[in-house]
Amino acid sequence: MDGLRQEGFGLLRWPAEAALLRQRLAFLHRHLGAPWPDVSDDALHARVDEWLEPELSRARRRADLGRIDAGQALARLLPWSGGEAARLDELAPERITVPSGSRIRIDYGDAEQPVLAVKLQEMFGLQRTPEIAGVPLLVHLLSPAGRPAAVTADLASFWREGYRNVRAELRGRYPKHPWPEDPAAAEATRHTNARLGR
Numbered sequence: 001m002d003g004l005r006q007e008g009f010g011l012l013r014w015p016a017e018a019a020l021l022r023q024r025l026a027f028l029h030r031h032l033g034a035p036w037p038d039v040s041d042d043a044l045h046a047r048v049d050e051w052l053e054p055e056l057s058r059a060r061r062r063a064d065l066g067r068i069d070a071g072q073a074l075a076r077l078l079p080w081s082g083g084e085a086a087r088l089d090e091l092a093p094e095r096i097t098v099p100s101g102s103r104i105r106i107d108y109g110d111a112e113q114p115v116l117a118v119k120l121q122e123m124f125g126l127q128r129t130p131e132i133a134g135v136p137l138l139v140h141l142l143s144p145a146g147r148p149a150a151v152t153a154d155l156a157s158f159w160r161e162g163y164r165n166v167r168a169e170l171r172g173r174y175p176k177h178p179w180p181e182d183p184a185a186a187e188a189t190r191h192t193n194a195r196l197g198r
Contacts, residue, residue, distance in 0.1 A: 056068075
């Protein structure tokens with residue numbers, strides 16, 4: 001416990017799923033509060049015996065801490081009693097299906113708003129910004145090459161006002177991809193014009 005306080009929870013093993021679980025729980029705690037647990041360092045230290053036992057008692061040296069899967073341990077803090085834990089994937093999903101049919105990973109990071117980075121053409125036809133637990137996603141609209149073209153939390157406004165400039169700038173650079181004049185009414189796609197024409 002002293003080692004964890006001094007050096008932090010980085011001493012544990014944090015596979016990608018474990019780090020994502022912590023970010024999702026932090027998001028739910030921030031926006032919905034109880035029963036979703038506080039997973040800040042201070043809160044985790046205060047409840048270390050609830051979520052890191054029995055592994056912590058068996059640890060004798062630093063290497064033993066490195067074998068503890070933080071994600072499996074964190075799952076002990078999920079609100080199992082009221083059945084809320086079953087709603088984790090509904091309230092804070094790992095991925096969201098966009099209009100093109102692609103399932104895109106959400107980046108919860110440490111920001112106030114989760115980020116959805118998706119190619120612009122895959123969002124055509126969507127009128128409202130997707131939300132998670134009542135919070136609009138911050139949509140990073142990408143060029144066909146996967147580079148940021150625009151960022152918005154208000155898709156309807158972007159289609160009306162910002163898209164025209166993005167279209168003018170990128171249409172010549174990516175002529176094989178669709179750039180409709182009315183993206184709000186267009187069909188979403190992850191394909192080029194040639195593939196769409198088949």
